[in-house]
Amino acid sequence: MTSQFETTARLLITCPDRPGIVSAVTTFLYHHGANVTELDQYSTDPTGGRFFMRLEFQTPHLDVSRATLKQAFGDVVGQRFEMDWRLSFAADKPRMGILVSKHDHALMDLLWRWQRGELRVDIPLVISNHPDLREAVERFGVRFEHVPVEAATHAESEARMLSLLEGQAEFIVLARYMRILSAGFVARYPHRIINIHHSFLPAFIGADPYKQAYERGVKLIGATAHYVTSELDQGPIIEQDTGRVSHRQAVPELRHLGRDLERQVLARAVRWHAEDRIIVDGNKTIVFA
Amino acid sequence: MTSQFETTARLLITCPDRPGIVSAVTTFLYHHGANVTELDQYSTDPTGGRFFMRLEFQTPHLDVSRATLKQAFGDVVGQRFEMDWRLSFAADKPRMGILVSKHDHALMDLLWRWQRGELRVDIPLVISNHPDLREAVERFGVRFEHVPVEAATHAESEARMLSLLEGQAEFIVLARYMRILSAGFVARYPHRIINIHHSFLPAFIGADPYKQAYERGVKLIGATAHYVTSELDQGPIIEQDTGRVSHRQAVPELRHLGRDLERQVLARAVRWHAEDRIIVDGNKTIVFA
Amino acid sequence: MTSQFETTARLLITCPDRPGIVSAVTTFLYHHGANVTELDQYSTDPTGGRFFMRLEFQTPHLDVSRATLKQAFGDVVGQRFEMDWRLSFAADKPRMGILVSKHDHALMDLLWRWQRGELRVDIPLVISNHPDLREAVERFGVRFEHVPVEAATHAESEARMLSLLEGQAEFIVLARYMRILSAGFVARYPHRIINIHHSFLPAFIGADPYKQAYERGVKLIGATAHYVTSELDQGPIIEQDTGRVSHRQAVPELRHLGRDLERQVLARAVRWHAEDRIIVDGNKTIVFA
Amino acid sequence: MTSQFETTARLLITCPDRPGIVSAVTTFLYHHGANVTELDQYSTDPTGGRFFMRLEFQTPHLDVSRATLKQAFGDVVGQRFEMDWRLSFAADKPRMGILVSKHDHALMDLLWRWQRGELRVDIPLVISNHPDLREAVERFGVRFEHVPVEAATHAESEARMLSLLEGQAEFIVLARYMRILSAGFVARYPHRIINIHHSFLPAFIGADPYKQAYERGVKLIGATAHYVTSELDQGPIIEQDTGRVSHRQAVPELRHLGRDLERQVLARAVRWHAEDRIIVDGNKTIVFA
Incomplete structure (x- = not known):
């Protein structure tokens, strides 16, 4: 969907697989007012493999600034699951x-x-x-x-x-x-x-x-x-x-x-x-x- | 992945789109010991559209029976989001x-x-x-x-x-x-x-x-x-x-x-x-x- | 092959199918110094069907002018087999x-x-x-x-x-x-x-x-x-x-x-x-x- | 075309390229009552390259036996152009x-x-x-x-x-x-x-x-x-x-x-x-x- 491009954010995650990751990420986003519109997830192996996920979400109703959201995601979710992650906003076009x-x-x-x-x-x-x-x-x-x-x-x-x-x-x-x-x-x-x-x-x-x-x-x-x-x-x-x-x-x-x-x-x-x-x-x- | 076919479950969902659905579903599963291994999600429109999702999860550590899980999912999540949903177990091969x-x-x-x-x-x-x-x-x-x-x-x-x-x-x-x-x-x-x-x-x-x-x-x-x-x-x-x-x-x-x-x-x-x-x-x- | 584009000629033919067409066309060209480099032929039905052919040939050693070749082909081969035909020279680019x-x-x-x-x-x-x-x-x-x-x-x-x-x-x-x-x-x-x-x-x-x-x-x-x-x-x-x-x-x-x-x-x-x-x-x- | 499979013959040819090959082959076939129904030809280079051709023709009106046709083709056409060639009849299914x-x-x-x-x-x-x-x-x-x-x-x-x-x-x-x-x-x-x-x-x-x-x-x-x-x-x-x-x-x-x-x-x-x-x-x- 091309609609609402300006308010779209994307989150890319990779970490060791274990139960609860999707729940933690989506609950965090939900609590801060983000609406997930696309989610794709993949695990190499449910036991001992690696976990990969991409989310797109809408940001008009975020309850915090983008900078704060980033900071909080790292503190609350990223560290807990030892994630490599990247949060970007579509409006900030890559150069x-x-x-x-x-x-x-x-x-x-x-x-x-x-x-x-x-x-x-x-x-x-x-x-x-x-x-x-x-x-x-x-x-x-x-x-x-x-x-x-x-x-x-x-x-x-x-x-x-x-x-x-x-x-x-x-x-x-x-x-x-x-x-x-x-x-x-x-x-x-x-x-x-x-x-x-x-x-x-x-x-x-x-x-x-x-x-x-x-x-x-x-x-x-x-x-x-x-x-x-x-x-x-x-x-x-x-x-x-x-x-x-x-x-x-x-x-x-x-x-x-x-x-x-x-x-x-x-x-x-x-x-x-x-x-x-x-x-x-x-x-x-x-x-x- | 073909591995662990016998313990794989699948959940298909469609409902009106609104914030919090992915969080509610994955948190429910997490709390009952399921490990999500594949998740695919699609929304026709983030405001007022329809929401579609498919999950695969592993069941070896479920804390309830399959029947109870089904019942609970309907009561706790399905009704709340007005879902059409279907939970199936790969081991129960369709005829x-x-x-x-x-x-x-x-x-x-x-x-x-x-x-x-x-x-x-x-x-x-x-x-x-x-x-x-x-x-x-x-x-x-x-x-x-x-x-x-x-x-x-x-x-x-x-x-x-x-x-x-x-x-x-x-x-x-x-x-x-x-x-x-x-x-x-x-x-x-x-x-x-x-x-x-x-x-x-x-x-x-x-x-x-x-x-x-x-x-x-x-x-x-x-x-x-x-x-x-x-x-x-x-x-x-x-x-x-x-x-x-x-x-x-x-x-x-x-x-x-x-x-x-x-x-x-x-x-x-x-x-x-x-x-x-x-x-x-x-x-x-x-x-x- | 892109080679020798300037001296390439093409002949497109369609007519009622009957024995001897390929022989007549290629013998005519051979006798006038043309060298066939590509030939593709198709018949809808060997008895009573239609015959289609495309040839490419090289013209450096033609023994007549292009205009004469055209005239002669029509007189000698085209009429005999009731052909629709078209002879073109690659150097005359179509507009x-x-x-x-x-x-x-x-x-x-x-x-x-x-x-x-x-x-x-x-x-x-x-x-x-x-x-x-x-x-x-x-x-x-x-x-x-x-x-x-x-x-x-x-x-x-x-x-x-x-x-x-x-x-x-x-x-x-x-x-x-x-x-x-x-x-x-x-x-x-x-x-x-x-x-x-x-x-x-x-x-x-x-x-x-x-x-x-x-x-x-x-x-x-x-x-x-x-x-x-x-x-x-x-x-x-x-x-x-x-x-x-x-x-x-x-x-x-x-x-x-x-x-x-x-x-x-x-x-x-x-x-x-x-x-x-x-x-x-x-x-x-x-x-x- | 699958029709008339039983009476179909195929001729595969490769030889040094030079003018007159297609004419010689198709005229030979025509004179012996064969009707060419499919012809595909390719040259690596019109001067000094190699020539490749495949023909399919119908045999009901051949004026000689198949063995004689083979013999004559080799004598009259094959040797003249130094051909590697192979003539086969669809009815003789390969094993x-x-x-x-x-x-x-x-x-x-x-x-x-x-x-x-x-x-x-x-x-x-x-x-x-x-x-x-x-x-x-x-x-x-x-x-x-x-x-x-x-x-x-x-x-x-x-x-x-x-x-x-x-x-x-x-x-x-x-x-x-x-x-x-x-x-x-x-x-x-x-x-x-x-x-x-x-x-x-x-x-x-x-x-x-x-x-x-x-x-x-x-x-x-x-x-x-x-x-x-x-x-x-x-x-x-x-x-x-x-x-x-x-x-x-x-x-x-x-x-x-x-x-x-x-x-x-x-x-x-x-x-x-x-x-x-x-x-x-x-x-x-x-x-x-």
Whole structure:
């Protein structure tokens, strides 16, 4: 439901499973005037497993301020159940930085969806290692920064990017950014960098997956959105999709067809992240979509 | 999770939406020693809408008998929130009667899945208006009854079927049963008769949908599982799927391809019904799959 | 294969089936220096049915001019087998006019794909009954014409549109054009107007199919590209696709999700038409994709 | 079209591409009274590439015997163009041996489809390294042979299997046969052993792909039918498909869901092989489906 977006809050929780968690959380919210409108819950194992939950609730009748609600939730419920938790308010749109190289289809698709209200985020800036997309980005009223990246000065380039993003972006989308980020860069945004890989991972890790797919003679191509970790193409998978191909499609056709998969898979992943629908559990994701 | 099936209970709820419902339900369960392992909730509108919820919980540490739990839930929670609710225990497998005519693919697929443990139901009997499938059914250790259905004696035939099903089946699956059931028959099993229709409803209502599809020149064929109501092919839709076809497939090929869709769509619908995952809301279904 | 696009020719044929057609056509081409690189053939029935064929061939070694080849093919092969046939050269890109109202997603997607070289057409102009999309269209270097359409002056508006399209466009795409074209307009472009309908036809004919889909409670939504005929939403279907939805999606979400289906289905249909891959057979299409 | 199956012939051709091949083949057939009803052709590159073609034609008016047609085709057309070619008659159903271990779903699905006429093959025998499925197989009127396979006597077991298959089967289906065949065994049936692998290859090669998929946290599972070569899971891919999963499915649920993918993917691959629709090109397949 898109209704009442401005007064929607979201609570993401993970903790060791044990009886009474749902009751404690929902009773706390009820007593403070919140009305739960969506609740999704999952346990890996009822005895000794982990507990995951996402709630959406309406806030017009809260009896305390948002800050106080947060403080109280931590004190009363969070500590008792040893929770990792995150409470956010939809009206505080998350700020999303974008890194891109030369392929513009994933970037343009995100900007379009954003302009139409499909993605509830702010986009403070787009950074590219090529100058080509400046006009296309600025046309959407979004700031564009060109940061050249060369092997010799990779560290300086990343430092420049980090200083541009500092305080500006809560998460980062690699919309076909073709350079590898250093472990140091990645560590600054743990589980907050989303990459779109143009294959059905773990098939075709690394460079030019469409060429790899063509050479292997697969009958489906794929795309995978995942969180970036320090290991290339190994991070937690958020979303995947595949499309049918045949012997008639050579590498250029696979690239064309793949674009449609890439932009749809990435758009879903970004939306779920922006709506706090994803919990990372080890090297996997729980997605309450 | 398939684990701990024997001690799993399920609670399905629908009521007018208002604050406090989730809290009241989960606190009640917690106080009686139940551990919630899966919870899915949906509201049509947080103000003035309807509330729908499904819970799974573990029962080994219940502090009361199952009967007492039911009684108490109704008294303490159900009445307060004007709930329609249903509490069931997975160990009490629902009993599923099957009606079939001559096409055996949907029937055989159900019996197979059942034999392999994919469908947690008991199958007390299969009724057919043709004698042909007796051996195939009895081979699974399932009782087979042949009830001829002729236009002139339709009422008697239905009476015979109802008396066979009486006390034997909580719900009925029409696994390609090609006769129309009377309103009176349907009224005996409200939202408890599942039909598989061999088209993507509401396209191609009525007879021979594959022929209709061929003549319209569609590029996808479909299958729809729905609850039977007194209006032909108009009941609440449970599940649908489609598959790609081209000009090369004539009606016989559409029938072949359609069989695969039919048996998969029907199997999902039956499983969801048997696991109490479906709530009917007017002419729609809420499916907590 | 995208290679050698400039020297590619295409031949589309339909005629009564009888022995010797493929031999006659391919021998004719061989004798004139053409090299067949793709051939797709279909017969409704080997005895007394209709024959359909599409060939692609390479023209660098033709021993006659293109005009002479056409003339000779008609004289030598076409008349002998009573063929409807069409010979085209890929280098002569077809010119595609676009009609649109206010929804811009289908239009923008076509312009994007065209700009990237995915659609081998020229776009002489976009006509809209609203002025809103002028800037978005002109940014692609494409002419935009605003032709207001009111009930009282519908005939004049169509006359204006026809005069703008005259000599400019071989085929027309309705990229979410929300007015009904008159039978007279349609007759000017027989099987050369492509519409995108936002449902899985024949389900949900007419206005606001997403609302109809929501009210029926379907579990999949769809999109259909078809040729426009004088009967609303009844023309030959070119392409269709569906996407999964649930009770959680209200009408606005169905519209969002549907956009992705619409633009992909329309793009495929337009590409197939532009590459002469479609033969209309009564109220159906043969698509050699 | 299923019509006139008994009089249908099929011709599969691959050779170096050059002008005139289609003309020569179809003219030869025409002169001998054959009527081409389906023709599919593909070239990797019009200059210096390879040429692939499949034809179906009707034989009631052949002016020579089948043996003479074969001889003449080789002499007149095959040698001239250095063709690998294969001419078969649909009425001579290919004989398919099946190897299976304990999982019966792929086997049962094949037997069912065969019994219903979806697969036009003869099944002379099923061989298993376990005795369990004898009754299930013999019920279809198919011979069952139990050949125990132990590490120490692997060579003897394979020799026994080969002697059972000798002269009985033109191709072999591994319907979840869990032992690795030796290079020597495979060499006896080059590109005539079809395996169903329970993952989207090349992801999850080797043992227990559902466990691997679960541990990697993929959002889709898959199945792949491929020809067996001496390298495990590396042979030419015939067909693949994927299905959606989420964090809620543990390994047993992935296995359940995967069964449906496996049996459908395998059925398509077997049908295409039986209808001579597949040409192996290096480590890829051309599928004229």
